[in-house]
Structures are given as C-alpha cells and as structure tokens.
Amino acid sequence: MRSLVQFGSLFSAGLLVAVLSAASVGSPAEYLGGTLASLVPHTSGRLDTRDPQSFVFQTHKTLLRIPYARINQIEYGQRVSRRIFEAILISPLFLVAKRRAHYLTVGFENEDGQQQALVFRVDKDAIRPVLVSLEARTGVKILYQDEEARKAGKG
Numbered sequence: 001m002r003s004l005v006q007f008g009s010l011f012s013a014g015l016l017v018a019v020l021s022a023a024s025v026g027s028p029a030e031y032l033g034g035t036l037a038s039l040v041p042h043t044s045g046r047l048d049t050r051d052p053q054s055f056v057f058q059t060h061k062t063l064l065r066i067p068y069a070r071i072n073q074i075e076y077g078q079r080v081s082r083r084i085f086e087a088i089l090i091s092p093l094f095l096v097a098k099r100r101a102h103y104l105t106v107g108f109e110n111e112d113g114q115q116q117a118l119v120f121r122v123d124k125d126a127i128r129p130v131l132v133s134l135e136a137r138t139g140v141k142i143l144y145q146d147e148e149a150r151k152a153g154k155g
Contacts (some may be wrong), residue, residue, distance in 0.1 A: 025050075027126030030056065034118035036098075039064065047104075047120065055106065057120070066108050068137045073107030073117075076131055077131035077145030102127040106134070 026046030033041040045059035054065040079101045104120045106125070122130055135142050 002131040026056070026058065026149055027130055028123040029057070029126070030121045031059070031117045032103075032121055035116045036064075036118065038062065039118070047122065047126070049130055049137065052137070055134065055137075057118070066106070070110070071106060071134070071138045072106045072109060072115075073105070073133050073138060074131070074138065075107075075142065075143040075145065076127070077103045077105075079103070100124065104130065111129050136148075 026048035029047045030044060031039050031041065031043045031045060038059075039059075039062060043059050043062075045057050045062075048056040048058065051065075054067050055071060056066075057064045082129050102122045102124055104122050106118045106120070108116055108118075131142055134140070
C-alpha cells in the first residue's frame with residue numbers, strides 16, 4: 001500500500017512538472033517594436049519555433065503566428081555595453097565584464113502583401129536555437145549586423 005501511495009505522489013509531482021513546463025513553452029523574449037499596431041512595444045513573451053508551420057510569439061494577452069513561408073528577412077545583432085552601474089555599486093572589476101543584448105529582427109509579408117517587421121530582444125541562452133530554427137524552417141539566410149554578431153550567432 002505504501003508503494004502505491006508513493007507512486008501516486010510521484011505521478012502527481014510529474015503531472016505538475018509537465019503542466020508547469022507546458023505553460024512556459026518557447027524562449028523568453030521581449031518585443032521591442034515594429035510595424036504591427038496589435039503588439040505593444042516592450043512586451044515580454046515567449047518565442048516558439050517548434051511549430052512546423054508558423055513562427056509564434058505569445059504574451060499574456062496576444063498570440064502572434066507568422067507562417068514561415070511569409071518570412072523573408074532574419075537579422076541578428078548585439079549591443080555590447082560595460083557594466084558601469086555594477087562597477088560603481090559593487091566593484092570596479094565589473095568594468096572588465098561586458099553585457100550583451102541579443103536582437104532579432106523578423107521581416108515578413110502580411111496577407112495584404114505589405115512588408116512588416118518585428119524587433120525582439122532574445123534571452124542569451126535562447127538566441128542560437130531560435131536563429132538555427134528560423135533559418136532551417138524558412139530557408140532564409142540570417143543577416144548579421146557585424147562580425148561579433150556572426151561569431152555569437154554561429155558559435
């Protein structure tokens with residue numbers, strides 16, 4: 001009887017983990033701006049490239065799906081800055097460290113044939129898988145803003 005109770009609690013814990021992980025599908029990202037009026041700039045959400053037909057950005061209020069066939073531009077860039085604030089508050093050694101922000105621009109044609117663009121800031125641990133997936137699913141080569149972005153995007 002005891003092993004059945006343990007199995008039941010393990011099953012419940014496993015189900016809880018599955019539900020929680022399903023709620024956080026995709027890669028953390030922030031929509032910074034673009035041409036779509038339906039999305040509010042500086043909105044946090046998740047990018048999902050697992051769908052075989054569409055690129056997905058989901059926020060708490062909005063679900064945006066862009067068919068891969070309509071995507072005609074993918075651009076990746078970085079902004080590198082020194083950690084001055086941390087150096088002042090914590091230690092001058094933070095001046096040596098750099099902070100990198102990773103930016104993804106997705107260009108696509110909407111149903112009316114108009115060119116649209118979306119700019120996202122993507123989590124550093126998610127940018128490579130997102131770039132690889134987008135390039136594979138769209139057939140569009142990634143444009144890199146500079147050599148540093150090329151190294152980071154391919155590395």
